[in-house]
Amino acid sequence: MKLTPTMEKFILHWGEMGWRWGINRSVAQVHALLMMTTKPLSAEEICESLGVARSNVSNSLKELQGWGLVRVVHVFGDRREHFETLRDVWEMFLIILRERKKREIDPTLQTLRECATDAAKDKQEPPHTGERLAELIEFMELSSGWADRAQAMSPAAAKRLCKLGDKVFRLVG
Amino acid sequence: MKLTPTMEKFILHWGEMGWRWGINRSVAQVHALLMMTTKPLSAEEICESLGVARSNVSNSLKELQGWGLVRVVHVFGDRREHFETLRDVWEMFLIILRERKKREIDPTLQTLRECATDAAKDKQEPPHTGERLAELIEFMELSSGWADRAQAMSPAAAKRLCKLGDKVFRLVG
DNA sequence: ACCAAATTTCTCAGATAACAGAAATAACTA
């Protein structure tokens, strides 16, 4: 698996971007590599292609499987596990949306609600604390609702919705 | 500026969440603190409240001003600069959207396009590389378009759109 | 111009995360 210059460039950039969004660089790079290859790769091949340690690849693949972005595939005549990522960008997007909602929005909403009830009980608490929290909660609840509806869509429907473009925004002038 | 338990809890959580999205913990904490206070705070006060070094606060505030999330305010009879964040969650959201688009989506789109033209030139490049890149580019372009339209909205319009909820999704069945 | 206060920049230490390599475990084959 010798990488072409184009692939290298893409992998480097994807790693960097993933990192900016709180994803480990190696994890993002493994994902990028799998996106660029059609055939499933063994851990060994990923390792060689990216020039990172075997153990690192193993952990990155586990992480990506945890996100549901990478699947194990078996190849005839080969004991080793092979790995592939989803081929549909839209499906990937919806999965990431679902996971980040579960991992970040839901817990945040819960914390905010706890804070709000605490603030309501505690007489020491200045009144604006509750107000600010209420605004945040409203925002997060609406985001949460959108995320739920979005992830309930098929990838094709998501694509269609995006393509509607201006029509959607015209709903609110 | 003694913090109430509720504020502390919120600040800790916001710091953690910001960190998961690639924002420095202190930066997110300063932001959280400013969200929870109505009156503008001096760097000194922020420093004491959060128990971090003065220099750290200085840098965090610079970072937040770079995002456009924090503004300098002057207070009568006080030489020192005071800081406040936006009071509207929706406006904050739109600003973050705009910034992240500028910092991450736009450069990614540019890199992807460069990769695509490189791949088209290079005869060594397997054909599926170009196909995959084209899919990614389409996705990023649509995202980019949505982000542009969203950031062109007023915060109030954004809120209205979110509240429409199901109606939007029914556009695509 | 000088002094004092405020702010920023610089440097360095500590904490954390990333990663390589070794060791251990598991899975398959004969």
Add this chain to the structure above:
DNA sequence: TAGTTATTTCTGTTATCTGAGAAATTTGGT
């Protein structure tokens, strides 16, 4: 069951990030 290969877990090192404190600079007042 022994031997081989694949995979994971563990451990220690390296790199990176974070943030404190000092030093330098800027700003404002007299």
